[in-house]
Amino acid sequence: MPEHSLLDLQQSLLSHKELYLADAVMLGEIPASTGDEAKRNKYVAQRFAQSSLEHISIDEEGNCQGLIRGSEHLNPILVTAHADTHLDIPTDQRVTVNVDSEAMTGMGLSDNTIGLAALAALPDLLDKLGIKLRHDLLLLSHVNSLGSKDLAGLHFFLDNYQGPIHSGIVVEGTTLGRLNHSCFGMVQAEITCKVQQDPNSRWEQSENAIILMHRILRKILEIPLPQEPRTSLIIGSIRSGRTFNRPPDTATLRFEIRSEEPGRARDVRLQIESILEELGAATHSECTIEYSALRKPGGIPFSHPFVTAHRKILSDLEITPVLGPSYSDLSALILKEIPAITLGLSTARHLNEPGETVDLPPLFTGLTQLIALILEIDQSNTETFSA
Amino acid sequence: MWLNTNTYHHSDFEDLEALCKAKEESGLKISLCIPTLNEEKTIGKEIVIFKSALMDRFPLIDEFAVIDSGSTDRTGEISEAYGADFHYSGDILPSQGFKRGKGENLWKAVYELKGDIICYVDADIANIHPRFVYGLVAPLIHRPEVHYCKAFYERPLAFSQGIRPTGGGRVTEILVRPLFSLFYPELSQLFQPLSGEYAVRREVLEKIPFPIGYGVETSHILDVYHEYGMSAFAQTDLDQRVHRNQSTAALGKMAFGILQSFLGRLESHGKATQHEAISDIYRALQANGTEYEEISTQITEEERPPMLEIAEYLKKFPR
Numbered sequence A: 001m002p003e004h005s006l007l008d009l010q011q012s013l014l015s016h017k018e019l020y021l022a023d024a025v026m027l028g029e030i031p032a033s034t035g036d037e038a039k040r041n042k043y044v045a046q047r048f049a050q051s052s053l054e055h056i057s058i059d060e061e062g063n064c065q066g067l068i069r070g071s072e073h074l075n076p077i078l079v080t081a082h083a084d085t086h087l088d089i090p091t092d093q094r095v096t097v098n099v100d101s102e103a104m105t106g107m108g109l110s111d112n113t114i115g116l117a118a119l120a121a122l123p124d125l126l127d128k129l130g131i132k133l134r135h136d137l138l139l140l141s142h143v144n145s146l147g148s149k150d151l152a153g154l155h156f157f158l159d160n161y162q163g164p165i166h167s168g169i170v171v172e173g174t175t176l177g178r179l180n181h182s183c184f185g186m187v188q189a190e191i192t193c194k195v196q197q198d199p200n201s202r203w204e205q206s207e208n209a210i211i212l213m214h215r216i217l218r219k220i221l222e223i224p225l226p227q228e229p230r231t232s233l234i235i236g237s238i239r240s241g242r243t244f245n246r247p248p249d250t251a252t253l254r255f256e257i258r259s260e261e262p263g264r265a266r267d268v269r270l271q272i273e274s275i276l277e278e279l280g281a282a283t284h285s286e287c288t289i290e291y292s293a294l295r296k297p298g299g300i301p302f303s304h305p306f307v308t309a310h311r312k313i314l315s316d317l318e319i320t321p322v323l324g325p326s327y328s329d330l331s332a333l334i335l336k337e338i339p340a341i342t343l344g345l346s347t348a349r350h351l352n353e354p355g356e357t358v359d360l361p362p363l364f365t366g367l368t369q370l371i372a373l374i375l376e377i378d379q380s381n382t383e384t385f386s387a
Numbered sequence B: 001m002w003l004n005t006n007t008y009h010h011s012d013f014e015d016l017e018a019l020c021k022a023k024e025e026s027g028l029k030i031s032l033c034i035p036t037l038n039e040e041k042t043i044g045k046e047i048v049i050f051k052s053a054l055m056d057r058f059p060l061i062d063e064f065a066v067i068d069s070g071s072t073d074r075t076g077e078i079s080e081a082y083g084a085d086f087h088y089s090g091d092i093l094p095s096q097g098f099k100r101g102k103g104e105n106l107w108k109a110v111y112e113l114k115g116d117i118i119c120y121v122d123a124d125i126a127n128i129h130p131r132f133v134y135g136l137v138a139p140l141i142h143r144p145e146v147h148y149c150k151a152f153y154e155r156p157l158a159f160s161q162g163i164r165p166t167g168g169g170r171v172t173e174i175l176v177r178p179l180f181s182l183f184y185p186e187l188s189q190l191f192q193p194l195s196g197e198y199a200v201r202r203e204v205l206e207k208i209p210f211p212i213g214y215g216v217e218t219s220h221i222l223d224v225y226h227e228y229g230m231s232a233f234a235q236t237d238l239d240q241r242v243h244r245n246q247s248t249a250a251l252g253k254m255a256f257g258i259l260q261s262f263l264g265r266l267e268s269h270g271k272a273t274q275h276e277a278i279s280d281i282y283r284a285l286q287a288n289g290t291e292y293e294e295i296s297t298q299i300t301e302e303e304r305p306p307m308l309e310i311a312e313y314l315k316k317f318p319r
Helices: A003-014 A017-029 A039-048 A109-128 A151-160 A211-222 A264-282 A305-317 A332-336 A360-379 B016-027 B043-057 B075-081 B103-111 B131-142 B170-183 B185-189 B216-228 B248-268 B312-315
Strands: A053-058 A065-068 A074-082 A103-105 A135-142 A169-176 A176-183 A187-193 A231-240 A250-259 A286-293 A322-325 A341-348 A358-359 B006-007 B030-036 B063-066 B087-088 B119-120 B148-154 B198-201 B235-241 B282-287 B290-297
Touching: A003 A017, A017 A039, A017 A103, A017 A109, A017 A360, A017 B043, A039 A053, A039 A065, A039 A109, A039 A135, A065 A109, A074 A109, A074 A151, A103 A109, A103 A360, A109 A135, A109 A322, A109 A341, A109 A358, A109 A360, A135 A151, A135 A360, A135 B030, A151 A332, A169 A176, A169 A211, A169 A332, A169 A360, A176 A305, A176 A332, A176 B131, A187 A211, A187 A264, A187 B282, A211 A231, A211 A250, A211 A264, A231 A264, A250 A264, A305 A341, A305 A360, A332 A341, A341 A360, A358 A360, B006 B131, B016 B043, B016 B131, B016 B282, B030 B043, B030 B103, B043 B063, B043 B075, B043 B119, B043 B131, B063 B103, B075 B087, B087 B198, B103 B216, B103 B312, B119 B131, B131 B148, B131 B198, B131 B235, B170 B185, B170 B248, B185 B216, B198 B216, B216 B235, B216 B248
Parallel strands: A074 A135, A074 A169, A169 A341, A176 A322, B006 B235, B030 B063, B030 B119, B063 B087, B148 B235
Antiparallel strands: A053 A065, A065 A135, A103 A358, A176 A341, A187 A250, A187 A286, A231 A250, B119 B198, B148 B198, B282 B290
16 A cells, blocks of 8 residues: 555544544443453444444354455455453443543553454444445454453354455554564463361461462473473462461462464473372372463464565554564464454553553554555455465 | 323434434434533543534534633643534623623523524533433424423432432432422423433523523523423433532532522512512531631522523524
């Protein structure tokens, strides 16, 4: 896309900014913790209906989808955003979003209200900009994406969607410049240790789950991890005990393994399973592990025309790309061998706090980027996009 | 009964395509006015939601203005950033001077805006939604005999299952409703006579005076009732409204201003006679340790005359 037309696109978008912002406010004020996204998707479905999309539906999992028919009915470009937020607020409570001339404020905006609003407003924005695509455009607000739900909504949609998908764009609220074209292999797991305590023994002589978990943790941290291909193990949470002087009988530990190397995350988790088996047997304790997410690494190469096109758009918009693997929604598309990337829309501060703030000038640059990328994909030679 | 025939729920009108069609067929033009004073926190959100839903997507509103009493914060800058017509109240009808008060902004709006229906919506609503406008203008579009549609809200207080505690605020329930019950029993069918959101036909607004302070809503209702009767009213349930909560001391001043307007109307409607001038000093008490003092505040309910008495108005809107 020539640079001048990118600037024209940005200017045109700014002249219709209230269309986008209204959706961001309305969606932002609907709390949507994981598994509780129905109200948000009802709103998205209404917006799709007002914009005369085809095949608007909410599936069994709760995902909302709609289709903009392209002039040549070519295989659909999928644009998807997760509807859930990290906020654990019941849907009958209020979240307040405010807008001033430079920023929006409200909890949960960046992950992922502003991404979802882009999806809801996209049909109207394309219409106002006079953009008609050759490809069908499939818009998906997917649910049950975060935490232990592990992208259940997106997996359900991709498992059940009838027909090929040309390419995919995952829209995330932050950060503008983000360009993820590959995924880490990823394992998320929770270890639980339960020690046997003799009810007749004194407290100071009882078995202590914290001490056992400490031994397990030390052994886990001794597992060698290669610098290249990049592999990491992150200890995210450890919980046990309630007071000062009573040894707890249970402890839990949550961790995540990421690796760019196929099979490496699996090797590490098998080693952890062995540690649990060994220490569990040695201490007559119950040491178990549960996996909330198991994702394979993969993606499209850096030289893929999709990535090249996105880099060019970012460069024309004077945004420095932040390249690298992702471990989020992109993995579900990669699993289905759909060429896809994840992009971010804006910059934000104080994430998931009452003063969470999203900057508006970069947000409209981010929306320009999204529409420009859809146009580039739509106008490219279909063959070059195969995975 | 009026309560059943003239009370609506906003969901009755949520088919905006059909409502816009009915509006087009009626030939009515609709203006939206947001009166402001230092509303930088919520004004941006109100503008983007009303503009996108009721102008860009569905052409229900023909005109949209923010009329301001002299904000010292960023209300004006934010309003203009989102393309609203922003007017300082003092710049409208300069020959009439400027008085500070919400009623002044509402009165100036009658001159500044061109619509056949003017919908007023307060700027401090945290949970703003297009229903705050379409729920109020729809009864006027559908029913020519309705001239004035008032909002009411569900109040999120604790309540037992089954019956919603739909009612007014504290001033309504302990001042206005008892007064209506005594002197204008029919008007006690209005759930929230003091709500700041309502839509009115121009032909009504131009005929009535506007108190510039707290009494504007009460006196409007009494004047419209006196001129047209109960059938001119409708009211719409807009569900919840989340806004700033006022202190009891502030509500005391508000009640004092409303009472002044009410007593004035009682007299002009021939329902009571004032034998001597009433005071315009509101007296409150304050204790600081063992020191006690009286705090006196002058609250004078000044009124603007009916627009039809203003020469510039008659020139702009010739008969």
